[in-house]
Amino acid sequence: MMMKTIGHNLNLDVNKALTNFPPKVKIPKPITTWKRKNVWFDLEELKSKNKLESVTISAFGFGVSAALSFSIFFHAPAALAQSLTVAFPVSRAPEVNAVQRTLVEAWGLIRETFVDPTFNHQDWDMKLQQTMVEMFPLNSADAAYTKISGMLSTLGDPFTRIISPKEYQGFRIGSDGNLQGVGLFINVEPRTGRLVVLSCIEKSPASRAGIHQGDEIVEINGERLDGIDSEGAAQRLRGNAGTTVTVKVRDSSKSSYIREVNLPREYIKLSPISSAIIPHKSSEGQVIKTGYVKLSTFSQSAAEDMQNAIQEMKNQGVHSYILDLRNNPGGLVKAGLDVAQLWLDGDETLVNTIDRDGNMSPINMINGHAITHDPLVVIVNEGSASASEILAGALHDNGRAILVGNKTFGKGKIQSVTQLHDGSALFVTVAKYVSPALHAIDQVGITPDVQCTTEMLNSPKELSTKDKTSILSLEADSCIMVAEHELDMESKGTVS
Numbered sequence: 001m002m003m004k005t006i007g008h009n010l011n012l013d014v015n016k017a018l019t020n021f022p023p024k025v026k027i028p029k030p031i032t033t034w035k036r037k038n039v040w041f042d043l044e045e046l047k048s049k050n051k052l053e054s055v056t057i058s059a060f061g062f063g064v065s066a067a068l069s070f071s072i073f074f075h076a077p078a079a080l081a082q083s084l085t086v087a088f089p090v091s092r093a094p095e096v097n098a099v100q101r102t103l104v105e106a107w108g109l110i111r112e113t114f115v116d117p118t119f120n121h122q123d124w125d126m127k128l129q130q131t132m133v134e135m136f137p138l139n140s141a142d143a144a145y146t147k148i149s150g151m152l153s154t155l156g157d158p159f160t161r162i163i164s165p166k167e168y169q170g171f172r173i174g175s176d177g178n179l180q181g182v183g184l185f186i187n188v189e190p191r192t193g194r195l196v197v198l199s200c201i202e203k204s205p206a207s208r209a210g211i212h213q214g215d216e217i218v219e220i221n222g223e224r225l226d227g228i229d230s231e232g233a234a235q236r237l238r239g240n241a242g243t244t245v246t247v248k249v250r251d252s253s254k255s256s257y258i259r260e261v262n263l264p265r266e267y268i269k270l271s272p273i274s275s276a277i278i279p280h281k282s283s284e285g286q287v288i289k290t291g292y293v294k295l296s297t298f299s300q301s302a303a304e305d306m307q308n309a310i311q312e313m314k315n316q317g318v319h320s321y322i323l324d325l326r327n328n329p330g331g332l333v334k335a336g337l338d339v340a341q342l343w344l345d346g347d348e349t350l351v352n353t354i355d356r357d358g359n360m361s362p363i364n365m366i367n368g369h370a371i372t373h374d375p376l377v378v379i380v381n382e383g384s385a386s387a388s389e390i391l392a393g394a395l396h397d398n399g400r401a402i403l404v405g406n407k408t409f410g411k412g413k414i415q416s417v418t419q420l421h422d423g424s425a426l427f428v429t430v431a432k433y434v435s436p437a438l439h440a441i442d443q444v445g446i447t448p449d450v451q452c453t454t455e456m457l458n459s460p461k462e463l464s465t466k467d468k469t470s471i472l473s474l475e476a477d478s479c480i481m482v483a484e485h486e487l488d489m490e491s492k493g494t495v496s
Contacts, residue, residue, distance in 0.1 A: 089136045091144075098422065099144035100135060103128070106148060106162060106426045109418055110155070115429045117356045120156040127151055145424075157429050159415055165423030166231070175299050175332055179270065181238040182206045182245065182263040186217060187230045195225050195233050196252075201270070205263045214252030221246050239265045272297045272331075273305040277313060278322075278474055280484055290484060291318035292474060295339070298331030298387040303338035310342065310371055320375040320487040322480060323395075326405065330386025333414055340394040341368050343376060343401070349436040350394040353414065356430075375490045376401040377483040380448060385409035392446055393435030402490070403448035404483045412442025450486060452479040 091097045107128045110119075119127070131151045135144050148162055163171065173179045183204020189196045195217040200207040217225060220236045228236075237245055243265050251257045278290045291313035293306060310321070330336075340350050349362045378392050378401045389408050395401035412434065415427045434440055474480050 089133065091136055091138065093139050095141040096135060096138050096144045099141050099148070100132060102162075102420050102422055102424060103131060103135065103144075103148050103151075105420050106152070107131075109426055110152075110160065110428055113356075113416060113428050113430045114155065114157075114160065115356050115413065115431055116155070116157070120154060122154060127154065157413070159411070159413055159427060160429050161427050162420075163425050163427070168419065168423065168425040170231075171417075171425065173270070178301075179238060179268050180241045180265055181234075181268055182247075182265060183268050184211065184217075184234075184237060186233055186237075193227075195228070195230065201268055204268055205266055209261045209263055211247075211249055211261070212252060216250040216252070217247060218250050218258060219246075219248035241265050241267050269301065270299070271305045272299050272302050273309050275309045275313065276474060277316060277318060278480070278484070288320065288488075289313075289316065289318045290487060291321045292324065292480070293321065294324040295328055297328060298333070298335035298339070300332060300335060302331070302335040303342060306339055307342055307371060314372060318374070320490075321372070321377070322483045322487070323376060323378045323401070324480075325384045325388040325392060326379055326381040326479070327383035328385070328388040329383065329409075330388055330411065333387050333390065336387030336391045337363065337394075340391050341365055341370075343370050343372070343395055344368050344398055345370050345373075348394075348398045351390050351436065352434045352438065354432045354434065360434075362436075375487050377486050378403050379452075379479050379483055380405040380408050380446065381479075382406055382409055382445075385411040386413075389441050389446055390433065393437075393439065393441065396446070396449075397436040397439070402450065402486050403446065404450045404452055404486060405448045405479055406451065407447050408441075408445040410441060410443045410445035412440065412444070450482055452482040 091100060107124070111124055128151075131147055135147045138144050138147070145162070145164070152160055152162060183201035184206045185198040185200070186195050187198050188194070197206075197211060197213055197215045197217065199213055200211055217233060219225065220233060223236070225233055237247070239245060245263050245265060247261050247263055248258055249261055251259070272295055274294045274296070276292045278292050279287055280290065281287055291310065293309055295302060295306065313321075337350050344350075344365060345368050347364050347366060348368065349364050352360050352362050354360050376395065378395055380388065380392050380403060384392065384405075385408065389411065392401075392403060392408065396403050412432055413429045414431045414433060416430045418426050418428070420426055432442055435446070439446070
């Protein structure tokens with residue numbers, strides 16, 4: 001039904017919302033928070049996070065258990081709001097009770113923003129009640145979260161999902177590009193179960209202390225690490241900048257030598273960019289410097305880091321570029337758009353979005369100024385997805401770059417990410433997108449101008465502008481060889 005609301009008059013909304021309940025039910029006084037077994041449902045938080053016009057909750061008898069009644073008023077034009085009232089049993093298990101609140105948050109966000117307004121041709125309001133009933137007899141939060149995941153799976157969209165607080169912390173580290181810790185990448189060695197160092201971030205506390213790839217982390221703050229996975233160990237190493245952590249390390253070159261190191265925690269910047277300058281001879285015998293940039297993910301620092309890398313290579317006499325997006329799964333869409341603007345001028349369209357009502361809107365640059373107009377080749381493959389495809393499409397359709405490689409993944413959907421009250425996060429697909437030239441991407445992908453194989457004469461290694469072995473490895477990459485050929489042809493004016 002449609003009903004008129006007067007501002008945020010909670011008393012009026014409660015009384016009207018409860019008129020459909022059985023007349024014998026005793027209605028308590030209107031309340032803005034409801035408490036049961038020390039679990040609080042804060043309505044103002046629900047309203048702000050779920051963008052609800054007003055939310056009211058009351059408790060009443062429900063057989064041998066308690067129940068919640070939600071009357072939720074969604075935004076609508078002309079001061080009208082659609083009203084929905086649902087009732088469901090409240091779990092006696094406090095941890096399950098808390099997850100019920102998370103369920104309401106997730107359900108509300110999806111109801112307002114999910115790209116498919118039919119919710120995969122199902123009654124989304126009924127789905128909430130059904131999931132609440134299924135959650136009622138459960139005894140653990142993990143089981144309750146499984147029910148939420150099951151509810152989301154019925155939408156038929158694998159990208160709309162919920163992740164745990166621990167998983168979201170890892171996501172934020174990757175997208176923010178910053179963490180507070182000692183600068184170690186560690187992993188469990190599968191044969192021995194030992195925690196070994198994969199790499200150290202340059203100039204980090206771990207690097208300055210002389211910890212190297214292959215070293216074993218034996219203890220952290222006096223605690224043995226037997227049976228601890230890499231994420232558990234990483235959490236022990238992280239901490240507020242300015243604090244310290246004591247680590248016992250077994251030297252990889254001297255297995256009997258264990259030393260204790262006191263490491264200060266600092267702000268660590270994780271750059272998604274690695275780069276190198278590849279010198280090669282053109283068909284005319286001239287030595288040409290090509291700037292190679294590998295972008296591994298679209299974090300918040302991606303555009304700034306790329307701008308710095310390009311400027312540094314320009315200063316060293318680079319006059320053509322290869323941007324490698326192979327196996328880049330995406331990340332922050334805004335970061336992809338920011339990177340595109342480093343290469344384009346004017347008011348070009350970067351991507352077109354299509355909302356849940358089928359309305360298409362272009363996202364255009366405003367008075368853009370590229371930092372270089374030198375020839376550019378972008379390399380993609382089947383692992384290039386999402387923001388990688390947006391970037392590749394923007395550069396290709398605007399005539400800025402030649403695409404080399406293999407057809408991309410084909411993920412033409414955009415997700416919003418919202419942190420929920422318990423630290424978990426909800427990813428919701430809110431729009432689809434097509435390239436500037438209106439080429440569909442979702443489940444189709446982008447086909448490059450020039451195909452290449454994936455053969456390598458040497459195993460690829462971590463890139464460094466000072467690592468000659470890596471330069472040799474790059475020169476042995478067949479796709480880079482094809483890219484260099486295209487740049488050479490473009491410099492002669494034979495490629496438009």
